[in-house]
Amino acid sequence: MKARKRRSTGVRSITAPREKQDSESWERFEVLYRSSRDDVYAYVLTLLRDRAAAEDVTAIAFERAYRRRRTFDRHRGDERGWLFGIARNAALDELRRRRRLAALVVDPEDVGADEAAETDEEDTVLRRTMVRAALQSLSARERELIALKFHAGLSNAELASVLGVSESNAGTLLHRAVQKLRSAVNAPV
Amino acid sequence: MRQFEDTPFGPDDYSDVALLVAAVREWPSEEFGRELDARVARRFVPVASSADAKTHRRLPRWAAGPAALVVAGAVAAVVVVSGSGGGPKPLLLLHAANGASGNAVLGAKEKPVFVPTTADGAPRTPAHGTPATTTGVTGAGSAAGVPLAASPSTFSNATASAPVAPGGKQIQSAQISLTTPNAHVDQVAQEVFDVVGVEHGTVQSSHITAATRGSGGGAAYFTLSFPTSNLQAAMTQLSRLHYASVSSRTDASQNVGGQYAGDHRRLVDAEALRTSLLKQLQTAYTPSDIDSIKAQLRLAERQVTSWQAALHSLQHQIGNSDVSVQINSGGLPFVPVARSGGFTIHRALHDAGRVLVVSAGVALITLAVLVPVGLLGALLMWLWVWLRQRRREHALDAVQ
Numbered sequence: 001m002k003a004r005k006r007r008s009t010g011v012r013s014i015t016a017p018r019e020k021q022d023s024e025s026w027e028r029f030e031v032l033y034r035s036s037r038d039d040v041y042a043y044v045l046t047l048l049r050d051r052a053a054a055e056d057v058t059a060i061a062f063e064r065a066y067r068r069r070r071t072f073d074r075h076r077g078d079e080r081g082w083l084f085g086i087a088r089n090a091a092l093d094e095l096r097r098r099r100r101l102a103a104l105v106v107d108p109e110d111v112g113a114d115e116a117a118e119t120d121e122e123d124t125v126l127r128r129t130m131v132r133a134a135l136q137s138l139s140a141r142e143r144e145l146i147a148l149k150f151h152a153g154l155s156n157a158e159l160a161s162v163l164g165v166s167e168s169n170a171g172t173l174l175h176r177a178v179q180k181l182r183s184a185v186n187a188p189v
Numbered sequence: 190m191r192q193f194e195d196t197p198f199g200p201d202d203y204s205d206v207a208l209l210v211a212a213v214r215e216w217p218s219e220e221f222g223r224e225l226d227a228r229v230a231r232r233f234v235p236v237a238s239s240a241d242a243k244t245h246r247r248l249p250r251w252a253a254g255p256a257a258l259v260v261a262g263a264v265a266a267v268v269v270v271s272g273s274g275g276g277p278k279p280l281l282l283l284h285a286a287n288g289a290s291g292n293a294v295l296g297a298k299e300k301p302v303f304v305p306t307t308a309d310g311a312p313r314t315p316a317h318g319t320p321a322t323t324t325g326v327t328g329a330g331s332a333a334g335v336p337l338a339a340s341p342s343t344f345s346n347a348t349a350s351a352p353v354a355p356g357g358k359q360i361q362s363a364q365i366s367l368t369t370p371n372a373h374v375d376q377v378a379q380e381v382f383d384v385v386g387v388e389h390g391t392v393q394s395s396h397i398t399a400a401t402r403g404s405g406g407g408a409a410y411f412t413l414s415f416p417t418s419n420l421q422a423a424m425t426q427l428s429r430l431h432y433a434s435v436s437s438r439t440d441a442s443q444n445v446g447g448q449y450a451g452d453h454r455r456l457v458d459a460e461a462l463r464t465s466l467l468k469q470l471q472t473a474y475t476p477s478d479i480d481s482i483k484a485q486l487r488l489a490e491r492q493v494t495s496w497q498a499a500l501h502s503l504q505h506q507i508g509n510s511d512v513s514v515q516i517n518s519g520g521l522p523f524v525p526v527a528r529s530g531g532f533t534i535h536r537a538l539h540d541a542g543r544v545l546v547v548s549a550g551v552a553l554i555t556l557a558v559l560v561p562v563g564l565l566g567a568l569l570m571w572l573w574v575w576l577r578q579r580r581r582e583h584a585l586d587a588v589q
Contacts, residue, residue, distance in 0.1 A: 026232075033229055041217040047585070055221045062225065063233045092581035099584055124212075131213045140588035149203070150210040164578075178206050185209060 021070075029069050032079050033062060039152045040087045046147035047091045047140070048098075057094050061087035081158035084148060088162055134184035142177035149174055261555050358449040358503075361417055361510040364439040365427050371518045373432035374407035375399065380430045381411055381514055388423040390415035393511075409516040420510045427514060436517065449503055456496035463489040 040061055045054035065086050072082055135143055148154050148162060160170035217225075369377045378397050385392055390413050397409040415423045428435050466486045473479045 030229070037222070037225065038216060041221075042214050045215050047588075051215075051218075055217065055225075058217070058221075059225055059228065062229065066229070066233055089581060092584050095584035095588060096580060099587060128213050131209045135210075135213065140585050144585070146206070146210060150207050151214060178203055181206055181209070 025069050028079070029066055032065070032083060036080055036083055036152070037062070040083065042151035043084065043144075043147045044087055044091045046135075046143050046151065047088075048094060053094055053098075057090045058087070061090045064090065077161045078158055080152065081154060081161045084152050084154065084158070085162045088144075131185060134181055137184045138177065138180060141173075142180060145174050145177045146181060149178075261559050262551075264555075264558050357444055358446040358507050359417075360443045360445050360506045361420055362441045362512065363420065363424055363510065364437075364441075364513040364515070365424065365435065366437040366515045366517065367427075367430065367433035368436045368517050368519055369430075369433040371407060374409060374516060374518050377430055377433045377516050378409045378411075380432070381409075381413075381427065381516075384423055384426045384430075385413055385415075388415050388419040388426070390419070390423060390512075407518050409514075411512075411514040413512040413514060414509050415512060417508055417510045420512070423512065427512070433516065445503060445507065449500070449507075452496055452500045452503060456493065456500055459489055459492040459496055463493055 037058070041054055041058045044057045044061070045051065048054050048057065061083070065083050068086070072079065076082075135146065138146070145159070145163075148159055154162065156171045156174065157167050159174065160167040163170060163173075165173070367377060374397070378395075382392070384390070393412040393414055395409070395411045398407045413423075424438075424440070428438065463486065466482055466489055470479065470482045470486065473482055
């Protein structure tokens with residue numbers, strides 16, 4: 001009596017890895033979003049100096065990151081560096097758009113309005129005003145470096161990845177920006 | 190560094206700057222945070238148009254590769270069909286086997302046979318008194334004749350020349366154009382001479398140009414004459430030369446039955462006149478009558494001779510057929526195959542080899558199209574990315 005060959009019943013194993021990959025990539029994205037939402041916003045706001053635009057660009061950056069989450073290559077860098085690269089491109093696109101509309105719209109520059117000025121200590125308010133003024137005295141690229149380093153908490157290697165420069169060059173640029181900020185903060189008013 | 194002398198921070202310690210920046214850090218509003226959280230939770234699917242997003246789904250990414258291949262294949266097919274390769278153009282032929290016909294593509298060594306057809310495809314018999322011509326031209330099937338490809342086993346049954354009316358007087362002629370690789374022009378020419386010897390023909394003229402590397406391909410032209418009874422066999426052999434393929438063939442026939450009968454009647458009349466004059470000469474008595482009859486007799490003799498010569502010439506034309514052979518060089522070299530019919534391992538291997546050669550050719554053409562297009566596309570893509578990034582950096586530099 002011949003033994004009949006039975007069909008494989010492990011069909012679910014063909015589709016399971018795809019679902020598992022989707023689930024894993026979503027979970028990774030969600031963790032990345034939770035850990036860096038505020039940092040991305042702070043970084044983008046430093047570049048754009050417009051709260052409304054920063055909110056829009058932050059949302060766009062996370063949406064792009066979500067759409068491209070499968071293209072992320074862990075060998076090419078950290079997820080945070082990848083995310084801030086996307087946010088940077090989105091912010092620069094917004095800057096380009098605003099340049100085209102520069103003749104029609106006045107740059108809002110609504111950052112720095114200290115809503116809690118009345119309630120804060122006088123020294124604290126003074127200190128913040130001084131730091132803001134020092135930051136304003138920096139160039140846009142230096143402000144960006146400061147934001148990437150201290151808002152996003154990126155390492156020099158991640159900075160280099162986002163800015164498209166070498167790691168040593170990123171360190172040098174950062175050092176110069178920090179020195180300039182220190183000088184501006186300590187400069188007599 | 191004098192400015193750090195009174196602080197606990199050194200020049201490479203950024204803790205002081207971190208504290209400064211943290212003090213002025215901006216935080217997103219709670220409303221924005223909630224809104225973005227909600228968007229992330231629904232994975233950036235718009236609330237209103239979620240149904241639309243499903244219906245207007247774009248082409249899946251995996252389909253891009255096959256689509257590109259299909260486009261490339263279509264381009265390659267267009268290139269191949271348009272015959273830009275420089276080789277002999279493909280023939281559009283009907284495959285004939287014992288009267289049945291169907292569409293087929295002619296192989297390199299299959300020999301086309303041309304029979305006249307009417308517009309509805311039925312064989313056409315030429316009307317008496319009108320010249321009948323069957324022409325096979327590469328890449329076209331004309332209304333006058335549609336080329337047929339006959340397999341070796343059925344070739345002997347097929348009619349190679351235009352049909353001849355039984356008992357009719359026909360002058361037949363043929364033209365055949367052959368294509369052969371440069372290196373085989375001489376061999377093909379020798380094969381033509383061999384056919385002339387076998388079929389008892391004569392070479393009226395020949396012109397052979399040898400192939401050289403510098404000047405390109407050679408060529409050969411022959412004007413041959415065969416006994417009409419051997420014409421079909423000669424054309425069959427010329428169509429099956431080992432190193433040549435037929436690129437075009439024309440068979441022509443002219444019905445000269447009326448002309449032959451007229452010439453014959455005039456000859457008989459002239460001979461009858463001569464006989465009558467001879468009888469009159471026997472009975473003539475007067476010198477003037479004799480002289481007059483002799484003069485008429487000379488005229489009649491000349492007429493008889495003239496009509497005999499005309500009739501002899503016509504008979505010679507009927508009995509012998511002129512064949513023009515043109516050999517052009519060009520095309521890929523090929524291996525001659527055995528002429529035996531049916532399936533053999535050798536023929537199967539030959540066919541497989543041909544399929545591989547054609548497939549490789551199509552693949553080569555596809556690559557020749559795809560590689561430059563791909564390189565150009567990659568270059569344009571790189572340029573576009575580079576320009577976009579440059580504009581972005583410019584936008585940052587322009588910020589005060």
